[in-house]
Amino acid sequence: MNIVVCVKHVPDAQSDRTFNESDNTTDRVGVDGLLSELDEYAIEAGLKLVESAVAGGADESMVTVLTVGPDKAADAIKKALQMGAHAGVHVNDKAIHGSDAVATSLILAEAVKKIGSPDLILTGMGSTDAAMGVVPAMLAERLGLPQVTHASELAVEGGTVTIRRDGDVASETIAASLPAVVSVTDQINEPRYPSFKGIMAAKKKPVETWSVSDLGLDAASVGLAAAWTKVESFAKRPPRAKGQIVTDEGDGGTKLAEFLSAQKFI
């Protein structure tokens, strides 16, 4: 079984995330970055499927991790390889700077085609920076493949992928034939930590770096100038005014109710 896992290198949510003043794009250079936490679940899901395929006697099973981003994004691939992914592909090109989800999905789709014909394309449920959660659907649309998203359980058997998805009104079972694009939630598994052995082994694993032209794409079809949306302005949210804090001395609940009453909630 061949699996491609799409991952993203994102600004760390614990650091002061911001935008570039010059072009209103996300600052991906001046802020510490890391592999988007939600992508670790996709990597783990891919590794588990390949491990069970190998245990079942399948040959040529591997997880290829794919990312689109600047130089620093190589760290996301490195972490995935340390966890156990077998190979990496990094699409890195100045032309990509400022790409929106639409262009990102175009680059990912062409890269998936160039990697070969995977049985499964796995993603996280969304990135932790832009958090749109639309790239899996766009990728499926572009590749003409079934889209099976927000999996909290995942099984592959006999050319069919089956997932469970916990929605607001129902828990659904969804089935599709392979190949398919599948996104997974943070409920699906507990991602492994890289072992010392995994960290050492990762250094020898193959990573290819592709440019936009390697994918047969025109540089003008991606990046900020080709985006179909434009960030007109951004503003830091003013800090909330310091609220009133009381210490419970037997009347905390009463004071809380008084506040609700003063604010006309009751």
Next chain:
Amino acid sequence: MAEVLVLVDHVDGAVRKTTSELLTIARRLGEPSAVLIGAGFDAAKEALAQYGAEKVYLVESAEVTDYLVAPKAEVLAQLVASAAPAAVLISSSAEGKEIAARLAIKTESGLITDAVDVQAGDSGAVRTTQSVFAGGYTVQATVTKGTPIITVKPNSAAPEAISGAALPQVVDITISEGAKTARITDSQPRAATGRPELTEAAIVVAGGRGTAGDFSKVEEFADSLGAAVGASRAAVDAGWYPHSNQIGQTGKQVSPQLYVAAGISGAIQHRAGMQTSKTIIAINKDDEAPIFELVDFGVVGDLFTVLPQATAAVKAAKA
């Protein structure tokens, strides 16, 4: 005036509140046309007319409802081609965003998700406001190509009633084979709690690690206020509350009039789900919990004594 398509969020014709918000927003941009996919027009008609829908495009084919988002995107793409709308507005749920994503690619149109405000800007361009980076920034954006496709978060507009004709117009559509690939094979409805839906609720009371697994005091306080109940990721990961009630980056993003965090420390991932709430209250034993940086009112104390006292006071005030 150009039409503005609003995809109706409904269950068998029971229209959700988000749709009345979208219809209200649509009137700022043009003439609202509702798109109703699935059965239930008779039940939905009044709710749609009441918020100004002039037309209702009806798509009742089972081919559309038995499959995941792809057929719905095909329906909207066909309507975008035939009606040339000024914009398409969709509720910002997981499904809504995925329909919008596919529609954007199909129609070569710019997509903006999770808008908290939508206005007609200069020269008629649609201008959106989003709250990003866990609510740390607000961003103004426009669509520069195709038909603006915008998903809007719940509670982004106060629904304003106005009479619309809600004239039904049946849409004939043939769904492509390619869109019928991911099939819903089983669906187990969730037990109804009788509480409001989390993302639509005016008041949300949420519990975290501090509940130690006992949500009874959180639920009783919520019920005294007619509120929805949420949970932090820690509480969900511990198996104390269902994932569908999780608030935060990997759960629901809520923006109610009032948010009460009980026994929740307020990590950045949690803030991402609630920071845009209008009024925030926290109860926590730790006076240094980061949640207190956000609050309008905070009680340093044990939720197991503070909440029951507050519940009794609320009930007394309402009696």
